[in-house]
Amino acid sequence: MIDSTLGRAGAVLALLLASAPALAAPAAPWVVKPEWVKADEAYLASDALAGRGSATPDEAKAAAWVASQFEQFGLVRAPGMSGYLQTATIVQPKLGGAPALGVGGQSVAGLTLLMAPAGEVRGRLVIATSDDPAALPAGDVIALASPKLPLIPMLMAARGHGAKLLLVRESAETKGILKQMGGAARIPGYLEGDAPESIALATLPPAEFDRLVQKPGQEVTLALPGMTATRSTTTNALGYLPGTDPEAGVLLLSAHVDHLGRRPDGTIMHGADDDASGVTAVLELARALAAGPRSRRGILFVCYGSEEMGGFGSAYFGAHPPVPLSKIALNIEFEMIGAQDPKLPRGALMVTGYERSNLAETLAAHGALVAPDPYPEQHFFERSDNYQLALKGVVAHTLSGWATTPVYHQPTDTIANLDLPFMTAAIQSLIEPVRWLAASDFQPKWNAGGQPSR
Ligand SMILES: [Zn+2]
Structure with a gap:
C-alpha cells in the first residue's frame, strides 16, 4: 500500500487451446493448507529478502522466487512473453x-x-x-x-x-x-x-x-x-493459466512483491502483511486454480515490483500488458490481508472503492466475504496497484483485511504479528468466487462516476 503523503505467439496458443478438450469433471473442494500459507510468508518476509526494497536486487530475488512457484504449480508464460519476469527501468532525479x-x-x-x-x-x-x-x-x-x-x-x-x-x-x-x-x-x-x-x-x-x-x-x-539521475530495475512476476475460450476475456489477480527494504539504520522492514500476504494470496489462488479443471477464461497472476515507490510495476504492466487491456475482464489486487479490521464483519475482507463498480456486490452474491471500505477518507482505492489499471479503464479493486493496521509501514510488520488462520480462511473463501468468475461471462461495469481519471 502506497504511503499517502504525496504495468503473440498468443494466437497460435489460443488455437491450440481451443482444440484441446475441456476437462468436464467438477472441481474437488480445494483446501488451502495453513502450512503453505506459512511457508510462503516465511520466505517472503525472511531476513534473506531484507524487506524486498522497491527496484532492488532483493525485490528481483523475491520476484524470481514467485515466478519459480508459478512454474511449479503449472502456470505457463503469459502470451507473447519469453519468461515469467517483466522488468522496467525507473529513473530517479536527484538535486x-x-x-x-x-x-x-x-x-x-x-x-x-x-x-x-x-x-x-x-x-x-x-x-x-x-x-x-x-x-x-x-x-x-x-x-x-x-x-x-x-x-x-x-x-x-x-x-x-x-x-x-x-x-x-x-x-x-x-x-x-x-x-x-x-x-x-x-x-x-x-x-x-x-x-x-x-x-x-x-x-x-x-x-x-x-x-x-x-x-x-x-x-x-x-x-x-x-540535477542528476539514478536508474534502477524493477521486476514483475507473471504466470498464466490459459482459458478454453479465447473470446471470454482474462482475469487479472495481483499483489505487490516489493516493500520498504531496510531503513537507513539497517532495520529490515519485513512487510509480512504489506504485501507478502497479498503475494501469498496470489500464489495460493494460482496453486488451487492450476490444480483444478481448466476454466473458460484465462487467468493472469501478477506480482508487481515498486508499488511502494508509486505503482511503477503496475504502471509498466498497464503500458505493456501481455494481453490487450480490453481483454482483461477485471482486476483484483490483494493488499494486506494478514489481519482483520475490527470494524469489518467477522471473516470479511474490505473492497476499496466498493461502490465504484458492480464487481464487489456480484462477488458477494457468489459467496465472497467482502464488505465496503470503512475508511473512504483514506482514499485506499487510489493507493494500490489496482489504480494504475483502473485509470486505463479496467474494473480494478483492492481486497484488504485491515488497511489501517498498527503495523502499517512499521518494523513490527512481521510474521509474528500476522493472523495466519484469518489469512488462510480469507484466501480459502475466495477460491470458489474466483472459479465462478473464471467460468462465467460476467463483465463488471463501472457505476456512474466510478471510473477514475487522473
Ligand atoms: Zn505499503
Missing part, C-alpha cells in the same frame, strides 16, 4: 545543490521546496485569490494567496492546468508535510520513456510571500542546480 528562486531578476530568500520537477522552471507570476481548486487561474507560476487553501487539491488542479510552479505561504501544514517526507523535497521518479513530473511546489516565509503577491506578471525562475 545536487540549493534551489534558488528569482522574481523580476532579484533573488528571493527563504525558499523551501516540497516537490521538485526534473528540470528548471521559468514563467510569469499569476496570483490566485480563491480557495476553490475549480477557480484556479491558468499560468506557469501560481502563488496561492488564500490563507485557507486546500493544498493537495490545489496542487492537483494546478498540475491539471499544466502549471510549472505553485508557491504557497509557509505554514504549520507545509512544515508538517516536509517533516513527513523526512525533511527533503520529493522529486518524483518516473519510468524510463515516460515524461518526468513537471510541477514544483515550494513555500516562502510569510513576509517574503506577502511581498511576492504584490508582483503579478513578473518573471519567476526556479533554478535546480546539480
Whole structure:
C-alpha cells in the first residue's frame, strides 16, 4: 500500500487451446493448507529478502522466487512473453545543490521546496485569490494567496492546468508535510520513456510571500542546480493459466512483491502483511486454480515490483500488458490481508472503492466475504496497484483485511504479528468466487462516476 503523503505467439496458443478438450469433471473442494500459507510468508518476509526494497536486487530475488512457484504449480508464460519476469527501468532525479528562486531578476530568500520537477522552471507570476481548486487561474507560476487553501487539491488542479510552479505561504501544514517526507523535497521518479513530473511546489516565509503577491506578471525562475539521475530495475512476476475460450476475456489477480527494504539504520522492514500476504494470496489462488479443471477464461497472476515507490510495476504492466487491456475482464489486487479490521464483519475482507463498480456486490452474491471500505477518507482505492489499471479503464479493486493496521509501514510488520488462520480462511473463501468468475461471462461495469481519471 502506497504511503499517502504525496504495468503473440498468443494466437497460435489460443488455437491450440481451443482444440484441446475441456476437462468436464467438477472441481474437488480445494483446501488451502495453513502450512503453505506459512511457508510462503516465511520466505517472503525472511531476513534473506531484507524487506524486498522497491527496484532492488532483493525485490528481483523475491520476484524470481514467485515466478519459480508459478512454474511449479503449472502456470505457463503469459502470451507473447519469453519468461515469467517483466522488468522496467525507473529513473530517479536527484538535486545536487540549493534551489534558488528569482522574481523580476532579484533573488528571493527563504525558499523551501516540497516537490521538485526534473528540470528548471521559468514563467510569469499569476496570483490566485480563491480557495476553490475549480477557480484556479491558468499560468506557469501560481502563488496561492488564500490563507485557507486546500493544498493537495490545489496542487492537483494546478498540475491539471499544466502549471510549472505553485508557491504557497509557509505554514504549520507545509512544515508538517516536509517533516513527513523526512525533511527533503520529493522529486518524483518516473519510468524510463515516460515524461518526468513537471510541477514544483515550494513555500516562502510569510513576509517574503506577502511581498511576492504584490508582483503579478513578473518573471519567476526556479533554478535546480546539480540535477542528476539514478536508474534502477524493477521486476514483475507473471504466470498464466490459459482459458478454453479465447473470446471470454482474462482475469487479472495481483499483489505487490516489493516493500520498504531496510531503513537507513539497517532495520529490515519485513512487510509480512504489506504485501507478502497479498503475494501469498496470489500464489495460493494460482496453486488451487492450476490444480483444478481448466476454466473458460484465462487467468493472469501478477506480482508487481515498486508499488511502494508509486505503482511503477503496475504502471509498466498497464503500458505493456501481455494481453490487450480490453481483454482483461477485471482486476483484483490483494493488499494486506494478514489481519482483520475490527470494524469489518467477522471473516470479511474490505473492497476499496466498493461502490465504484458492480464487481464487489456480484462477488458477494457468489459467496465472497467482502464488505465496503470503512475508511473512504483514506482514499485506499487510489493507493494500490489496482489504480494504475483502473485509470486505463479496467474494473480494478483492492481486497484488504485491515488497511489501517498498527503495523502499517512499521518494523513490527512481521510474521509474528500476522493472523495466519484469518489469512488462510480469507484466501480459502475466495477460491470458489474466483472459479465462478473464471467460468462465467460476467463483465463488471463501472457505476456512474466510478471510473477514475487522473
Ligand atoms: Zn505499503
